[in-house]
Amino acid sequence: MASSFTRESGKEITFLKSGKAGKNSRSTDTINVQQRIEQLQIENAKLLTNRTKEMEDQQRLQQKIAVLEGEIAELKKQLQQESRDKEDALNRLSKLAGNKMKIGNPDIADLSDPNRPLKLSDEFGELYCNEWTDALEYLHKKATKGNSKFAGRHTIHVPGRQLEVQEQGSIAILLEALKKCYAISQEDAEHQRIAILHAVTGKSDYADMD
Structure with missing residues (x-):
């Protein structure tokens, strides 16, 4: 034990x-x-x-x-x-x-001048070749039909051919047309001015251009 x-x-x-x-x-x-x-x-x-x-x-x-x-x-x-x-x-x-x-x-020449001689020459040349030639052709057609305004003859050179047109008579006709266009434009402008004044102010006592 x-x-x-x-x-x-x-x-x-x-x-x-x-x-x-x-x-x-x-x-x-x-x-x-x-x-x-x-x-x-x-x-x-x-x-x-x-x-x-x-x-x-x-x-x-x-x-x-x-x-x-x-x-x-x-x-x-x-x-x-x-x-x-x-x-x-x-x-x-x-x-x-x-x-x-x-x-x-x-x-x-001053190249920045828009009215320098060369620029004016180019503009007149463009005017002659584009608008003036077309006007001369039209007047030539009138002259060939016996219009009394073209009694004398003056040679105008046009590219490609020659037209016999009285230059002074042509200028006179074109000037008269320009003056007529200017007068009509002035008349229309005055009508428009009066119409605008009437529309803005409501008054009608403006000169009547009719």
């Missing part, structure tokens, strides 16, 4: 020893976990500090970029203004030099 008790006591002692060892092991694990937590907290704090610093640096860089973009826009504006001023100065200088060259030199 004593040996049996001894065996049971030995088992209990062994169990108790093993339990004590387990407690020691759990205590060690708890300490290690706490140390790891503290280490992670320290690392997290460092990361947060670095993140805050990076955000501040990024904000400063964005502000600096905005300032530089504003300076670039201002420089571009100044460059455009200087380019316009330079172009205006060159134009004035060119115009001044051109005016000095044209003074006392009739061979140099």
Whole structure:
């Protein structure tokens, strides 16, 4: 019986020893976990500090970029203004030099003048080739039918052939037609003026052109 008790006591002692060892092991694990937590907290704090610093640096860089973009826009504006001023100065200088060259030199024409001699010559030539030729052809047909206004003959050169028409008589007829057109236009314009005044003011005591 004593040996049996001894065996049971030995088992209990062994169990108790093993339990004590387990407690020691759990205590060690708890300490290690706490140390790891503290280490992670320290690392997290460092990361947060670095993140805050990076955000501040990024904000400063964005502000600096905005300032530089504003300076670039201002420089571009100044460059455009200087380019316009330079172009205006060159134009004035060119115009001044051109005016000095044209003074006392009739061979140099002002190309900006719409009434320069060469331009007027071109316009009269176009008028002759287009409208004047058609009018002469019409008057020639009248002359060939024995119209008394074409008693004399004068040769008018028309591209492709010659028409024998009295030039002074042709001019007189065309002038009379022009004067008649002008008189009719004046009359119509006066009628329109009176109609507009009547429509705007409601008055009817204007001169009657009918």
